[in-house]
Structure formats: structure tokens, C-alpha cells
Amino acid sequence: MGLTVDLKYLFEGGNSLEVGFALPSDYSGITVLFGPSGSGKSTLLHFLAGIKKPDSGIIRCGRQTWFDSSQKENWPPQNRSLGLLFQEYPLFPHLTISANIGYGLNRLPLPEKRDRIRFWIDHLHLQRKEDRYPNALSGGERQRVALAQTMAPQPDLVLLDEPFSALDRPMRSDMRGVVKRTICDTGKAGILVTHDLADALALGDHIIILSEGKILQEGSPLEIFSRPALSSVAKIVGVENLHPARTIETIDGMTALAVGKGKLFAVGLVDQFAVVAPKQECFISFRAEEVILERGKPRQSSARNHLSGTVQEIVSTGAQIRVIIDCGFSLAASITKQAAEDLSLRPGAEITAVIKASAIQILPSE
Amino acid sequence: MNWDAFWLSMKLASITSIILLCIGLPLAYWIARSSWRWKFLIEAVVALPIVLPPTVLGFYLLTAMGSRSFLGRFYQEMTGSPLAFTFGGLVVASIFYSLPFTIQPLSMAFSAVDECLIQNAWVLGRSRWMTFLTVILPLSYRGVITAFILSFAHTVGEFGVVLMVGGNIPGITRTISIDLYDQVQALNDQGASETALFLLVFSFLFLSLVYFIDRKKDRKRVTVQFD
Numbered sequence: 001m002g003l004t005v006d007l008k009y010l011f012e013g014g015n016s017l018e019v020g021f022a023l024p025s026d027y028s029g030i031t032v033l034f035g036p037s038g039s040g041k042s043t044l045l046h047f048l049a050g051i052k053k054p055d056s057g058i059i060r061c062g063r064q065t066w067f068d069s070s071q072k073e074n075w076p077p078q079n080r081s082l083g084l085l086f087q088e089y090p091l092f093p094h095l096t097i098s099a100n101i102g103y104g105l106n107r108l109p110l111p112e113k114r115d116r117i118r119f120w121i122d123h124l125h126l127q128r129k130e131d132r133y134p135n136a137l138s139g140g141e142r143q144r145v146a147l148a149q150t151m152a153p154q155p156d157l158v159l160l161d162e163p164f165s166a167l168d169r170p171m172r173s174d175m176r177g178v179v180k181r182t183i184c185d186t187g188k189a190g191i192l193v194t195h196d197l198a199d200a201l202a203l204g205d206h207i208i209i210l211s212e213g214k215i216l217q218e219g220s221p222l223e224i225f226s227r228p229a230l231s232s233v234a235k236i237v238g239v240e241n242l243h244p245a246r247t248i249e250t251i252d253g254m255t256a257l258a259v260g261k262g263k264l265f266a267v268g269l270v271d272q273f274a275v276v277a278p279k280q281e282c283f284i285s286f287r288a289e290e291v292i293l294e295r296g297k298p299r300q301s302s303a304r305n306h307l308s309g310t311v312q313e314i315v316s317t318g319a320q321i322r323v324i325i326d327c328g329f330s331l332a333a334s335i336t337k338q339a340a341e342d343l344s345l346r347p348g349a350e351i352t353a354v355i356k357a358s359a360i361q362i363l364p365s366e
Numbered sequence: 367m368n369w370d371a372f373w374l375s376m377k378l379a380s381i382t383s384i385i386l387l388c389i390g391l392p393l394a395y396w397i398a399r400s401s402w403r404w405k406f407l408i409e410a411v412v413a414l415p416i417v418l419p420p421t422v423l424g425f426y427l428l429t430a431m432g433s434r435s436f437l438g439r440f441y442q443e444m445t446g447s448p449l450a451f452t453f454g455g456l457v458v459a460s461i462f463y464s465l466p467f468t469i470q471p472l473s474m475a476f477s478a479v480d481e482c483l484i485q486n487a488w489v490l491g492r493s494r495w496m497t498f499l500t501v502i503l504p505l506s507y508r509g510v511i512t513a514f515i516l517s518f519a520h521t522v523g524e525f526g527v528v529l530m531v532g533g534n535i536p537g538i539t540r541t542i543s544i545d546l547y548d549q550v551q552a553l554n555d556q557g558a559s560e561t562a563l564f565l566l567v568f569s570f571l572f573l574s575l576v577y578f579i580d581r582k583k584d585r586k587r588v589t590v591q592f593d
Contacts, residue, residue, distance in 0.1 A: 051485050077488040084489045090482035094504045103500075104490030153491060 001027065001156045001189050007047055007057035007067075009040075009213075017043055017054075017213035023189065025062070029205035030160075030183060030190040032221075034197075035236060040213045041193040045159050048191065049084045050077035061157060083155035085179075087162045089146040091134040097121075097145050098130040104153035120148035124178065140171050144178065151182055158183055158190040164199055176202050197238055201225070209233050231283040231363045240288040240322075240332040244365070247280045254304070254357060257284055262328025265304040266360035283363040288322065288334035290359035294352040295343050304357040307331065311349045314340065321345075325353055367560045370537055371545035378453070378541060379521040382460040386468040386517045387510070389461070394472030394513075395498065413466045420463065424530025427459045431531065451533045456541075459531040460521045467516040475509020476502060508579050519572040523565060 002025035009017040017040040023031060033041045046052040047067070048059060056069040061082075066075045077084075083104075091100050098117050105113045121130055124144040134142055143163070150158060160179065164172045180203050183190040194200055200207055201221055208218040216236070217229045228234040234242045245264070248256040253268045264284060292303070309327025316322075321340040323333045331353055335343075345351070397409060415423055431449040432438045441449045449455040479502050487497040503510070525543040532539030534548065542561060549558040 049485075049489055051488070077485070078491050078493060080489075082489065084486070086482050086486060088480075088482050090480060090486045092483060092487075092501060103487070103492070106492070106496075149486075149490070 001025065001062055002060070003027070003157065003189070004058065004060040005044075005048070007044070007054040007059065009043065009047070009054045011043075011213075015040075015213055019044060019210065019213070019215050021208055021215060021218060023206070027206075028184070028187050028189050030180070030192050030203045031206045031208060032200045032204035033191060033193045033208050033210055034200045034204075034224075035195060035210035037195055038212075039210045041195075041210055042161055044210070045084070045161050045191065045193050048157075049082060049159055050075060050080050051084075081155055082157040082159060083150035083153065084159045084161065085146060085150045085163045087165055089142050089163075091142060091145055091149070093134050096131050096133060097126060097137070100134065100145055101148045101152050103149060116152055120152050123182075124148050139167070140174070143167070143171075143175055147179065147182060151186070154186070154188075156188065158188055160190060160192040162193055162195070164194070164196070172199075173202075179203065209236055211236060226287065227361055228285060228363065231285065231365070234283070234285040234361075234363060239285045240334070241291075242283060242285045243329050245282055245284045245362075247282060247362075255362060257282075257362070259284060260329030262307055264307075264355070264360060265357045266362050267358045268362075281365040283365060285361045285363055286355060286359050288332040290355055291331065291333035292354040293323065293325075293333055293335055293339070293343060293345075294354060295350070301354065302356075303354045305353075305355040305360070307353045307355070309351060309353060311345055311347050311351055313347060314345055323351075325351055327353055367557065367564060368540075368542070368545045371540050371542045372564075374453075374537065374540065375522050375542040378456055378460060379518045381457055382464060382521045383468075383514050383518040385457070385461055386464060387514060390465070390468035390472050390513060390517075391503075391510075394469045395476050395502070397469065398473040398476035412469050415463050416466050420524065420526025421530055423463060424459065424527040427455075427462060427527065427531050431455055431458070450531060451535065451539060453532075453538055456528060456532040456539055459527045460524060463524055463527045464517040464520045467520045468513045471509045471512040471516060472506070475506035475512075478509075479505050511579055512576050515572055515576050519569055523569060 003023040005022070006020040007017065011017070019040070033044060035041055043052065047054045050066065053074055054067065054069070057067070058065065058069070059067040061080070064075070065071070065073055066080055067073060092103065095103065098121070101120050102113055102117045105116055108116065117130075121127060124147065126141065126144060126148065129137065129141060134145065137145065163179065164175055167175060176199065192199065192203055204221050206218065207221050207224045209216045209224060211232060217224060217233045224233070225237050228237055228239060231242060243259050245257040245259045248258055248263070250256075250268060255266050255268050257264050257266060266284060307327040309325040309331065311323060312326050312330070313324040314321060315324070316337075317334075319336070320334050321337055323335060323340070323345060325331045325333060333353060343351070393412070397405065397412070428450055429435060430437050431441070433442060433448060438449060449458065483501055483505070484497055487501045488494070492500065523543055524541075525547065528539065528541050528544055534540050534544050540548070542565065546558055546561040546565070549561060
């Protein structure tokens with residue numbers, strides 16, 4: 001299933017959506033449309049589903065052209081062979097669970113329809129619930145029925161519109177696993193809309209970053225989250241250390257940068273944004289997990305950045321501890337609880353932050 | 367109690383309510399779902415009989431059905447008989463007069479159906495027509511019943527329009543409310559009080575039924591909320 005999307009749409013308030021991306025014909029797995037609220041993710045999904053109509057552009061899925069403004073072509077949702085799992089799990093309240101799962105199977109012969117319903121009831125552990133109505137189910141059961149309803153007609157493409165946003169944490173994690181297994185086991189392609197970082201990381205095989213109606217970057221989760229191409233992408237994907245900087249000099253592929261009152265070295269990276277002219281305004285970004293904290297005498301190491309500073313704040317974030325250090329600029333480090341205890345960290349303590357030059361990403365000023 | 371007039375009223379109300387349901391379902395669906403910018407004009411026209419004096423509506427309908435109008439002449443040429451002062455004329459007049467009582471409950475019920483359910487049905491491959499039959503109509507059945515009851519009861523009780531368009535022809539256009547008027551004019555207090563009491567109880571029972579259906583809907587809402 002290949003997908004080509006190139007669309008333009010002007011919202012009533014004056015904002016616009018202008019997106020273009022393509023998924024190869026042998027693509028299977030989940031593509032995540034990731035971005036803050038109001039970036040146009042759900043609208044884009046509704047365009048793909050045919051529920052909303054873009055102003056202009058083209059949507060091609062496989063050999064079918066679902067939408068082409070130049071040819072005045074616009075296929076209705078009924079003909080697009082896709083599934084859409086809505087955020088609200090809209091099950092038909094007047095139909096039993098079996099009838100809900102079989103709602104999209106009306107073209108199948110009755111025995112095949114029964115088998116398909118039975119398969120999804122067993123697959124998603126909904127046995128003994130088939131004759132109940134949606135109101136009699138728990139939240140988790142309703143979600144599984146909605147997933148079964150979406151998947152039962154075996155759509156070529158499955159669209160997921162923030163399907164976990166209304167769930168509590170354990171249920172969210174459980175449902176993520178069910179969705180991932182269901183889509184990947186059947187070899188289908190899925191497009192997930194989310195603004196939740198954990199959803200994107202847990203499910204995404206390919207991530208598209210969308211902000212203010214435009215695609216900022218796309219790539220694998222590792223690429224996007226460890227090497228954001230723009231400071232706005234770094235901000236969206238929650239990179240903890242994102243600071244304005246100014247280049248001082250570049251020697252042997254290594255760039256010295258002034259960051260606040262501090263100084264950092266970064267490796268000039270082999271991408272279009274790495275070649276930085278002297279005294280140029282830019283941004284640096286690195287993840288809090290890349291920072292090593294040391295106390296006592298500085299030791300010899302291969303890391304190029306040893307920044308002395310004072311602990312300002314210590315925040316527990318579940319299994320990890322977030323330490324904010326003033327070292328000429330505000331630096332965030334993420335360490336384990338045990339490490340924090342071993343270092344006897346407390347606000348005001350002197351500390352050295354160690355960062356490898358290769359962990360620091362130089363980003364252009366936007 | 368004039369049973370001829372009673373059965374005529376029942377026949378008129380039944381035929382009118384069934385025809386109104388056939389006209390009302392697509393019209394109310396269009397009103398509930400359309401985003402046409404001039405839709406409010408259609409809504410105002412549909413609601414006119416609620417505020418318009420029945421005699422005004424009756425006058426215009428009588429004029430339209432008369433042999434001087436295009437419609438009246440066309441009907442007479444097609445059927446060989448005039449429309450005014452006939453049972454057929456009464457049915458046409460009742461349809462206009464009771465139209466808002468069918469359309470408003472229906473369009474309210476259709477509007478209340480969650481848009482997500484409709485879109486879900488489309489994405490699952492069901493046509494708009496099948497979505498209407500399998501999702502919208504079953505979820506709006508209380509609105510359909512209410513519309514039928516209200517248009518039926520309203521037609522039974524109509525007076526001004528019937529008098530203007532149908533006159534007072536026994537067995538053809540003399541409905542139960544016209545009969546009550548005749549009894550009062552003839553100083554038949556006993557007959558008038560029987561008919562009036564019958565109409566009062568009839569209206570009360572029908573309205574009670576409407577509110578009973580609404581109450582069941584409210585209970586259902588509460589169940590869903592706390593589920």
C-alpha cells in the first residue's frame with residue numbers, strides 16, 4: 001500500500017494546512033503524525049478518511065486516486081477501503097457487540113461474516129460479551145470492540161485519531177500493545193495522530209512532525225528524537241536542553257559555542273545544518289539522558305565538555321531524577337535515583353556535568 | 367357525541383400523520399444536517415403555521431385550491447373534481463397546518479445523533495441511505511413517535527383551517543371540532559360538553575404519552591452519563 005499526500009487547506013480563522021508526504025508501496029507499520037494541539041493532525045486524518053474535503057491537492061493510495069482537485073475527484077469515505085479508530089470510540093448504542101463488530105461486513109456472505117466476528121471476539125478477548133450492548137461494557141472493553149469494528153473489514157489503511165487520549169496510564173499501555181500487535185500482525189499500514197510522546201515512541205515506525213499546518217521533519221523515531229533538525233522540532237519532541245548559542249570557531253570538525261555564560265564543544269555533524277559559519281546565531285540541543293554528573297576532582301575522560309555548576313533543583317519524574325544545574329546556562333540532566341543518592345545531590349551542591357561533543361546537536365536559528 | 371365526525375377526524379388525522387411522516391423524514395433530515403446558508407428561511411416557512419392565525423393559512427389555501435388558481439384548475443383537470451370543500455382538500459390543508467409539529471421533533475432527534483456515529487458508519491462502508499436507516503433512524507425513534515403523536519393530535523383538534531378550506535359538510539368535512547362548534551351554535555349543551563370533554567381527555571392522553579417518551583429518553587441519558 002503506497003500513499004501519496006499533497007494537500008492545501010485554509011481554515012476559517014486564517015490558518016492554513018500545507019502538507020506533503022509519501023509512504024512507499026511496500027510500507028507496513030505505523031506512521032505517527034506528531035505535533036502540538038492545533039497543528040492540523042486530526043484535520044489531515046479527516047481528509048484522508050474523506051470526512052472533510054481539502055481545498056486543493058491530491059491523495060493517492062496504491063493505484064487509486066482518492067482525491068484530486070485538478071480532476072475534481074473526491075471519493076466518499078465508503079469507497080476508500082480504510083478504517084478509522086476515533087478518539088471517542090463511537091460504538092452504535094442500539095446494536096449488540098457482535099452487530100457492532102459486524103457493521104462494516106454487510107457485503108460478506110453470512111457464514112463468513114459470522115466467522116470474522118468470532119475471530120475478532122476471540123482475538124480481542126471479548127468472549128461472553130457478544131450479546132451485550134456498548135453501555136454494559138467497561139471503558140477498556142469498549143475500546144477493544146471499537147478496534148475490532150475498525151479492523152474487521154480488513155482495511156488497507158488504518159487511521160487512528162488520538163485513540164489513547166482519554167485513557168488512564170495502565171489502560172493506555174495495554175491498548176497501545178493491542179493496537180500495535182493488531183496492525184503489525186495483519187501486515188497493514190496505520191497512521192496514528194497523537195501529541196503524546198510516549199504514544200509516538202511506543203508505536204511509531206516512522207514519525208512526521210507537524211506544526212502550524214506544516215511538516216517540519218520526518219524520519220525514524222531515533223532520528224527525530226535524538227537528532228531533531230530544527231529547534232522547533234526539538235521543542236515539540238521535548239528535548240530538555242535546547243538553548244540559543246553562538247558559534248566561536250570551528251576547528252577539525254569540532255565547533256566551539258558560547259551558550260549563556262558557558263562554553264560547549266559540539267562535533268560538526270554530517271548534515272545540512274552542521275556546517276556553521278563563525279559567530280553565527282544558532283541553537284544547541286541534547287537530551288538530559290546524555291549528561292553524566294560527577295562530584296569531586298575532575299577525572300580524565302574522552303568527553304570534551306566538563307561544565308562546573310551548582311545544583312538548582314531536583315525533581316523526581318518516576319523512575320528517574322531530573323537535576324537542573326546552573327553552569328552558565330540552565331542544564332537539565334536525567335539520572336537514576338540510586339545515582340542521585342550516591343552523589344548526595346541537594347540544591348546548592350557543586351557538580352560537574354559531562355557531555356560528549358557528539359551528543360550535542362547544532363540547529364539553525366529559525 | 368357525533369361518531370361520524372369522530373371517525374372522520376380519526377381518518378383525517380391518520381392520513382395526514384402518515385403523509386407528514388413521509389414528507390417530514392427527508393425534510394427534517396435535511397434541516398438537521400444541511401449547512402446551507404439560507405436554511406433559516408426554510409425553517410421559518412415550516413414553522414409559520416405555529417404563529418400564523420389558522421384563518422390566514424386557511425384563506426391562502428382556499429385561494430390556492432380555488433378554480434381561479436393554477437393549482438386548483440390543474441387538480442380539477444386531472445381528477446375531474448375541485449379540491450376545495452372536499453376531504454382531499456382537508457388533507458392538504460392539514461398537512462400544511464401540522465407540518466411544524468412533525469418537522470421540529472424529527473429535526474431535533476436527528477440533530478442529537480452523534481456526528482461521530484454517522485462518520486463511523488460511512489467509514490465502515492455504509493452508504494448515506496443505509497446509515498440513515500441503520501443508525502440515524504433507530505437512534506431517533508422517540509422523535510419519530512413524538513412527531514407522529516403531535517401531528518395526529520394537532521390535526522384532530524384543528525378548527526380554523528378546516529372551516530375555511532372544508533366548510534362544514536356532514537360526513538365529508540365536518541370534523542369533531544367543527545361538530546362541537548355546531549352543537550354550541552345549536553345550544554346543545556349536553557352534546558357540546560361531551561365532545562369538549564372527549565377532546566380534552568384525548569389531548570391530555572396524547573400529550574402525556576409524548577412526555578412519557580421524553581422521560582424515558584432522559585432516564586436513558588442519565589444511565590449513559592453514569593455508566
